[in-house]
Amino acid sequence: MMLYSIDTPPRYVSGPLHIGHATSYSQIDFVARYKRMRGFDVFFPLCVDVNGLPIEVEVEKRYGVNPKEVGRKKFNELCREFAEQNIQRVRDQYNRLSISMDDSIYYRTDSPEYRKITQLTFIDLFERDLVYRDKRPVNWCPRCATSLADAEVEYRLRKSGFNHIIFKMDDSEVIVATTRPELIPACKLLAYHPGDDRYEGLEGKTAVTPIGDRVKIVEDEAVDPDFGSGMVMICTIGDKEDLRWVHKYKLEIDRAIDEEGKMTPLCGKYEGMAVEKARRAIVEDLEEECLIVKKEKIDQNVAVCWRCHTPIEYLVTDQWFLKTMAFKDEVDGIADEMRFYPDFMRTRLKDWTSSLEWDWPISRMRYYATPIPIWYCEDCSSVVVAKREQCYVDPTLDPPPVDKCPRCGGPLKGSDEVFDTWMDSSITPLVNRENGSNYPMSLRPQSHDIIRTWLYYTALRCYLSTGQKPFDSVMISGFILAPDGRPMHASWGNAIDPIEIVEKYGSDCLRYFAANCALGMDTPFRWNDVKRGAKFQRKLRNVVKFVTIAQDKSQNGDRDLRPADRWILTALSKVMEKATSYMDEMDFQHAIREVEDFVWHIFADDYIEMAKYRIYRGDGEDRRETESAVYTLARIGKDVVKMLHPFLPSITEELYYQLDPEGSIISWPEPELRDEKSYDGGEKARSLISGLRALKSSMALPLSSELSSVTIYAGGELADFYDEIKETLHIRDLHFTDAPPPEGAERVGEFSVLLNDR
RNA sequence: GGGCCAGUGGUCUAGUGGUUAUGACGUCGCCUUUACGAGGCGAAGGUCGACGGUUCAAAUCCGUCCUGGCCUACCA
Incomplete structure (x- = not known):
């Protein structure tokens, strides 16, 4: 049997499913059920994701614990326990939504089996020289005390204080405008635009920062003369633009801020202050010294941690990197090889890939994640990687593969670093392959917000492991917004619990709504669609009731189709062809509409009315005509119920049983007859x-x-x-x-x- | 700043060159049809975001602009 494999999104179980999940898993389930009916053996694993920051942050909050205080082992246990409770709840919810995932293929991302594969892929990359350890600037969240990849950084609009500060020169002064006066101790250069005549001739001269450092003044094209005072202070390191200048002018990097977001000894009297506090303090001091000539507020997009929304810093630290920049073209090529539903979502992936500027920092200074299988020599800092047969291995607990450093004989210490959890999530096709899937997998379903992460990283990692694309097709679902068009938030009171819908109307009605959401688009939740689903089910139930009443009048089945029967059977064939091609294109909205319109407005409104006289007339009339009507009614009843089955599994199973207690709903129907002449007449x-x-x-x-x-x-x-x-x-x-x-x-x-x- | 998507009766929505522009919800009117009154039949309601262009013909194609959403970048 042909295999159709679905890379189920492992639900991140920091809480219960919301209506957006319910909708997108329903859409995945439409594909799974349809493909089963088409005769495929469908690989559709049940899986959950638990690794990483969101659960850690939740556990810190809920139990009021700090991982540094309770220790790595205890903290991980708490995370595991917390995850466990949510996994059960999410599994129940899947069942109530009639999502037909196969729980005989189950994985969770914190299992030793899963993490083992993450570690093995790392060892492979290590041996192929595709990962390296280096000291370089990375995004850093001071609250979470870890490095972050670009994909984990978000931007928040914020009003920032913009201070115009006097920098003295030998016989004059310049004004420098900055939002980050606390970085003055790390100021290395001042720069202005070459065409800015206010500063003509200052190139090469020296100014003195308010805390007494002498810095050089340079001309640089990248400076915007219209912004602020047109004179920029370049610090190590305030933002990405600073990084470019650091590189260009080969500046020595000073650290004004440490891993916990506190000012370093470099900052003199501000040492130990948190960033924000230091900023206020230095502004106050400068004001006292009358060095601030103007203070204003400006709008600023501030880079923040995706999880806790703390403003990030750029810190120079030792990190592991995966060589991603070298494979931009390959990932781009893979994007072209996969089918996208809808097609324009391919652009998102390609845009992201081409915009990347740095290699991927894959190490994190966190806890509930896969340990990096590495030991360091305490004397010479040499790196010892785990042997494959050791994995899964936790270097903070398990012994290294060799007793001492192979280079200098020094003692080895296990790394306490873990992987970015996307290192785990990006290998789901490889994990599925271990569990019986084919490769490339048939379908990756996911939402558009994680194209830059899950999809990009999977394409990259799977390419590095297999040299091939990971998927034939990618299906991108949208978000479900509140009925008011805004995102749902508990605090706004506009959130809708999918279980509430299931309890009021049944899972089929929620799925009816899901079928009417276009892929890739954000859709406000529509109670109307749910209610329409309920009405349609009522109609369907009544249609089937009529068909069964007709079936009861059947005697020998000996038939002679009238043109009216040939007309409706031909119409059914046309509907089937359209519905089938819509299903093949993942166009659920049109597929269900096609069948619904046919059932309601052709079959029920017209054919059933036309056939009634043959069903209700007396025994003396033409039996063969009555048998034909019964046959046609039953045939169409069964086939439309089948075509609706991927969308409305509960009611269609029940109704199919009424129509055909001996038969089975499991096959997708095939056209029976085409008679264009009768069709036109009908x-x-x-x-x-x-x-x-x-x-x-x-x-x-x-x-x-x-x-x-x-x-x-x-x-x-x-x-x-x-x-x-x-x-x-x-x-x-x-x-x-x-x-x-x-x-x-x-x-x-x-x-x-x-x-x-x- | 760049990219993508969208803008159609009160609300939501179908519709990528061709008769009177689809349907749902809501509103109004009529009807006990031996499947369904939580139904059926019908009515009212639209300058298809704006302007320009291509065409015999544009909601549909092209250009410019406006509005909204998302992604991305970002000024110290």
Whole structure:
């Protein structure tokens, strides 16, 4: 059997599922169920992610513990316990949403089996020289006391104080505007734009910072003469632009701020102060000395930690890096090899890849994550990597592969660093391969916010491991916003719990909403769609009830299809073809709409009405015609229920059983017949009949009332549907004629009709 | 600043060159049809964001702009 593999997003279990998760997992489930019906063996693992900062931060908050105080081991136990509670809850929620993940394929990212694979891939990269350890500037969160990758940095708009400060020169002074006066102790240079005539001739001269350091003045194109005073102080290191200057002017890096966000001894009397406090203190001092000529507030996008929103610093530290810059073209090529649903999401990945400027720092100074399988020599700092057969290994607990440093014989100490959790998350296709998946996997479903992380890192890591793309297709779901169009927040009171919907309307109605959300788009939650789902289910239930009533009238099954039957069966074939191709394109919205419209407005409104006379008439009439109607009703009932099954699994299973207790819903239906002639006739008959029903309605006649005589000016065109027209509209005498319609004939669709008894 | 997506009746929505622009919700009117009154039938309601262009023909293609969302970058 062909395998269709889905790289289930391992749910991060820091809390319960919200409606956005419920929606996107429903959409994944549509694919899984559809592919099973198409005969694929579907690989759809149940999995959860637990590694990393969010759970650590939650545990710190909830238990009021500090990992440094309680120790690594105890802290990790607390994290594991906390995760455990949430895993159970999330599994229950999956069940209540009818998500058909296979719990015989289960993984969690903190298991030794999973982490072992992370470590093995690292050892491989280490041996191939694709990772390296270096002292260089990285994003640093002072609160979490760890390095961060660019992908873990967010920006927040903030009002910042902008201080115009006097720097004295031998016989004059210059004004420097800065938002970060606390970095003055690390000031290395002043710079102005070459064309700025206010500062002409200052190049090469020296100014004195307010704390007494002498710094050189240079000209630099990158300075914006219109911003601030046009004179910039270059510190080591305030932001990314500083980094470029550090590189350009080969500046020696001073550290004004340490790993915990406190000022270093370099800062003299400010040593030990937190950054913000030091900033206020130095501004006060400078004001006292009358060195501040102007203070203003400006809007500033401040880089913050994605998890705790603390402003990040750029610190020079020893970190492990993965050589990502060398593989930008390869990842770009992989983006082109994968199909994207919707296609424009490919651009997001390519834009991100091409915008990268640094290698990926993969080491973190945290706890609840995969340990880096490395020991360092305490004497010469040599690196000893774990042997493959040792993994999973925790160097803070387990012995190194060799007793002492192979180079100098010094003692070895296990690294207490862990990996960026994306090192774990980015190998899900490799882990799935271990669990029976094919590779490349068929589908990666995920949301658009983690294209720069999960998708990018997976493409990169899997390429480095296999030389191939990780997926054939990528399906990107959007976010679900509150009904008011804003993101849902408990504190705004606009959050909707998916379980609330399930309890009120059932999981199928929530899934009906999910089916109507376009991929890649953010959709406000719509109660209307849920209610519409409930109405549609009611309709479906009643349609099936009618079909089963008809089935009860069946005797020998001996049949002779009328043109009306051939018309609706042909219409069904067309619907099937469309629905199938929509499903293949992951276009759930159109697929369900196609089937829904057919069920409601063609099958129920028209065919069932046309077939009723054959179902309800007495035994003396043509049995074979009645059997044909029963057959057709049952065939269409079963097939539409099947086509709706990926979306509405609960009700369709129940209804299918009523229609076909011996059969099974598990196969996707195939077209039975195509008869274009009957189809065209049927379409004409149905528009005529519904037009005449509307006409009766507009004359305030009950639909069951009898019309004594009706003439239709259509010649033989509708002859095949004579009985349907006569019986459905309760016409005693029906005539077709080629004659031109007289004055007073009603126009019904493309035909003229004369109601003779009016 | 760059990129992507979107802008259609009161609200939401379908619709990538061709008759009177789709449907849902809401509103109003009518109807006990042996599946369904939590239904059926019908009505009102739209300068398809703005302007310009291409075309016999534009909601649809092109250009410019406006508005909103997301991504990305970022001025010390």
